[in-house]
Amino acid sequence: MEKKRDWQLSLGALGIVFGDIGTSPIYALRECFSPAHGIQPEVGNVLGLLSLIVWALILVVSVKYLAFVLRADNKGEGGIAAMVALLNPWNAQRGSGRYLLMLMGLFGAALLYGDGTLTPAISVLSAVEGLNVAAPGLEHYVVPITLAILVGLFWIQKRGTAGIGALFGPIIVVWFLALAAIGIRGIVANPTVLLAVNPVYGLEFLLHHGGAGFLVLGSVFLAVTGGEALYADMGHFGRRPIRLAWFVLVLPALLLNYFGQGALYLGSAATVSDPFYQSAPSFALYPLIGLATLATIIASQAVISGTFSLTRQLIQLGQMPRARVVQTSAEEQGQVYMPFVNWALMLATIGLVLGFGNSSALASAYGIAVATTMVITTILAFFVARRFGWPLLLTAALAAFFLVIDGAFFVANLFKIEDGGWYPVTVALLMFIVMTTWSRGRQLLLKHWGRDARPVTELKQWLAGREMHRIAGTAVFFTPSGLVPPHMLRHLQRHHVLQEKVILLTVAYTAEPRVADEQRAKFVEVSSDLKQVVLSYGFTEQPDIPAGLRLCAQNGLDIDLEKVTYYVGRETVIPDRAVEGMAFWREILFAFLLRNAMRATTFFRLPTDDVVELGFFVVI
Secondary structure (H helix, E strand, C coil): CHHHHHHHHHHHHHHHHCHHHHCHHHCHHHHHCCCCCCCCCCHHHHHHHHHHHHHHHHHHHHHHHHHHHHHCCECCECCHHHHHHHHCCCCCCCCCHHHHHHHHHHHHHHHHHHHHHHHHHHHHHHHHCCHHHHCHHHHHHHHHHHHHHHHHHHHHHHHCCHHHHHHHHHHHHHHHHHHHHHHHHHHHHCHHHHHHHCHHHHHHHHHHHHHHHHHCHHHHHHHCCCCCHHHHCHHHHCHHHHHHHHHHHHHHHHHHHHHHHHHHHHHHHHHCCCHHHHCCCHHHHHHHHHHHHHHHHHHHHHHHHHHHHHHHHHHHCCCCCCCCCEECCCCCCCCEECHHHHHHHHHHHHHHHHHHCCHHHHHCCCCHHHHHHHHHHHHHHHHHHHHCCCCHHHHHHHHHHHHHHHHHHHHHHHCCHHHCCHHHHHHHHHHHHHHHHHHHHHHHHHHHHHHHCECHHHHHHHHHCCCCEEEEEEEEEECCCCCECHHHHHHHHHHCEEEEEEEEEEEEECCCCCCCHHHHEEEEEEECCEEEEEEEECCCCCCCHHHHHHHHHHCCCCCCHHHEEEEEEEEEEECCCCCCCCCHHHHHHHHHHHHHCCCHHHHCCCCHHHEEEEEEEEEC
């Protein structure tokens, strides 16, 4: 029964996990022989580049990710945010080693936003460009068709992926079988290409071509982009199903297809302009274009959904402003939709297609973000492995080995910056500035808040020593640290009215992806009318405060949920050069982010008719 479930999960993983890397054959080998590199498709060069692609897939994906990185799971969850959470650096002292690891992890996450726009653009555009081979007269329709597909793709995001997700696996199975069949056709015609499995050809290529051979690694790297998704999507499927799908179908199909394309170069290099489509028989060209388009749409869908999930994780970890999150599936918590992120990705993707015009130009921008993320993942994995008790020498040797490979690809991709690589780097820097500004601004707010907050025992004495009109119901005041919030005291001093029962509520986020219901709610009785409640949530969960209080009521807290009033503080930040905190321009940016962040009422799913917002000004 367990094996059957693993195979079912493997089928689901094909569309979500392997869509990106599975569409790389459309353009990867073609870009290796781009005129910009000056590498001619001679026998030695073809075998050398194929050898580099083969061993990149084996060493980077099969060994590094599947055998090493997938072990660094956070209660079953993967991805760079989950890995950083394992190190729990959020409260680390500024300038410490743990703090630097946090910044490194945040920058790695920021890089994925650039990748989130580049992947749909280059994937769909490269698929539609098959029309250039099938019907050259339709070349001027390639960009409009691509834009129409992308707009439709982003438009349907609000409907969720639950319905169409069931089709992803079978379509991608057909895609990989087609890749394998096309590859076998080429290999049969010229089996000499199989010599490329020997790594010596790759090493000889690098030694013979020197600097030019090293630079072409930036195009070889296109064959493994998407490999990081194996780790990022581990929480949806688990390690074993992902490994099964890779070794049973994905890796063999990719290798066969790359060999088939190489065989075409060996047989008729002078006439090859698009080895992927030209490897297919003429009668299958139009069906292949349609299938490739579907496969790239699925790959793009996986990247878009991954960006939604990453953003939500960063919000829960306190590294991004609150934004609207829509749950699109009642069964799958990971299926979410974020309107602002979706439309921002769509505009950026459309701009990339219009700005670059073709997939070859986009290939110059593609790779640097993923290469940098892979370097960061290796470094973080080293520290996670050490935390899990791995021997120092073994861990250091593995990390050093992978860093040599990652570093070579990273340096080769640096030379793409002038030709388009600046785009994902710019996006990453902007997102990194937003993350660090938001995190630092919240720290300053909490510091200011803590100066005016009061211990709970002082509130108990304060209430006992003053005449206060008590009314029926329960008042819930949000507090980040269990102390009495300043806006609560100002409210009481001004109005002298308070409900019969008071709850000081703290929402806590853990370094784990999920919190079990029996561990979610904890409360302490300060007095008969005053309680402290802590509701804990994992970084993949969406807080639901009424549901959390319902758990408290079921566990003995005396509270009438129909008579609850939620008091929420709403800060207005005033930047001030004279106040020490952070650079003035960052203070202005933080004030803007705070002003436009989702209101706590919506984010915490509070009933709007039962909420009172208490505003106050903070100078930072």
